[in-house]
Amino acid sequence: MDVFSFWFILASYSVKTFAQRCKVTQRSEHGLVLLDHVFKSFTVDRLASCYIACNSQPVCQSLNFRLSDKTCQFNKETKISCPACLKQNEGFIYAENPDRALLGSVPFRTAESCRHIIQNGDSTGNGEYWVDPQGNGNSFKAFCDMTTDGGGWMMVVNIILASSQSSWWNGTAEQTFQGMRNYGNGKMAITKSAMSQLRAYINFTQIRFHCSKEK
Numbered sequence: 001m002d003v004f005s006f007w008f009i010l011a012s013y014s015v016k017t018f019a020q021r022c023k024v025t026q027r028s029e030h031g032l033v034l035l036d037h038v039f040k041s042f043t044v045d046r047l048a049s050c051y052i053a054c055n056s057q058p059v060c061q062s063l064n065f066r067l068s069d070k071t072c073q074f075n076k077e078t079k080i081s082c083p084a085c086l087k088q089n090e091g092f093i094y095a096e097n098p099d100r101a102l103l104g105s106v107p108f109r110t111a112e113s114c115r116h117i118i119q120n121g122d123s124t125g126n127g128e129y130w131v132d133p134q135g136n137g138n139s140f141k142a143f144c145d146m147t148t149d150g151g152g153w154m155m156v157v158n159i160i161l162a163s164s165q166s167s168w169w170n171g172t173a174e175q176t177f178q179g180m181r182n183y184g185n186g187k188m189a190i191t192k193s194a195m196s197q198l199r200a201y202i203n204f205t206q207i208r209f210h211c212s213k214e215k
Helices: 047-055 114-119 177-185 192-201
Strands: 003-011 029-034 038-043 062-066 071-075 086-096 127-131 140-145 153-161 187-189 206-214
Touching: 029 062, 047 062, 047 071, 047 086, 114 127, 114 140, 114 153, 140 177, 153 177, 177 187, 177 192
Parallel strands: none
Antiparallel strands: 003 153, 003 206, 029 086, 038 071, 062 071, 062 086, 127 140, 140 153, 153 187
């Protein structure tokens, strides 16, 4: 039996691609501090206690340790996701959490788009990722192609026909872009208005079309 699969995926930014960053164990960096992304601050008895506390919480992406009063600060971003936020300050030590939750891997670390995950260096290959284009907590799982042309493509249509003799799809398109979560049913498409809604939040500039035939 012939099976035809039609699907569209899109990139969210006009930039071509970002190199996948290597995942390495981070060491502490004296004289640096990450600004504007602290979500928790408390005092500890020593630097090691700050490390342990951050490592035990995947939501902690990185830490600042203030030497003067042994204040431990948890950051929701890293120097990779916000390089402009990293500043020199001899009174601090900065370190990243090697056990941090990657962007898009869990509901509390949602990405704006598939391209956002690539830019953040958090791609683990093709598959499902948690996204929240609106940034309002209404997250869902979308399929991301992280390998084609630099990666960062989000699936917006996935239609499978039973055979080459089948009539064109006559299903009902999803009225909102959140309907992309249903890509796995083989009959997912979003309306033109839903596509426009999506573009209002992520200014994508490219659309890809892929057709495959299986026997």
